[in-house]
Each structure stands twice: as C-alpha cells, then as structure tokens.
Amino acid sequence: MLSLVISIDKKEIEEERNQLIEANARNTKMLIEKEDQILDSLKNSNPDEILDRDDIINQLASTKAESTNIKEAQIKAKEREEQIMQERLKYMEVAISSSVLFFCVLDLENINYM
Secondary structure (H helix, E strand, C coil): CHHHHHHHHCHHHHHHHHHHHHHHHHHHHHHHHHHHHHHHHHHHCCHHHHHHCHHHHHHHHHHHHHHHHHHHHHHHHHHHHHHHHHHHHCCHHHHHHHHHHHHHHHHHHHCCCC
C-alpha cells in the first residue's frame, strides 16, 4: 500500500527507487558473471602457466577496476535508497490508514444486510 500511495503522490521517487533496485540487481549479476569468467579462465589454464598468461592478468585487472566502480555505485545507490526510504516513511501513516480502510470495506460484504 505504501508503494501505491507514493506512486500516486510522488511518482518520481518511486520510479527512482525501482531504478535503483534494478541497477543493483544488474550490478550484482555483472559481478557474478565476471567472477565466473575469471574462475573459468583459471580452471581451464595450466597452473604452471597462470602467471605467464597476459589475458588472465588483464582480465583480473579489468575485473578489479569494474568491481571497484560497481561497489562505489552501489554505495551511492544505498545512500540514495536510504534517503528515499526516509521520504517514504513520511507516507507510512497514510498507507496504514488506507490498508485499514481497504480491509474494512472488504469485510463489509460479510455483514448481513437483512
């Protein structure tokens, strides 16, 4: 109900929150894919030649840089999400009242009208 109330009153905040959630999921998925690529490269290479293979070393370096960027972005997103949550809490009372009203109206059909 809280999301519904906010999407009516401050649609941009709810949209930004949804975008942050999607970006966080994409970033997490990207990190997992990069980790899997590195593990696959390490698994398929000869243990004695790992340090001699420039492609693996370059892949590790680029993954480290991307990982750092993603983690910084996630920290910023978490801070923004906390700000949005504080804004959402302002609407909590309205959401609770709306929920109570909804269930009261829903229970009206149980009343015998005769």
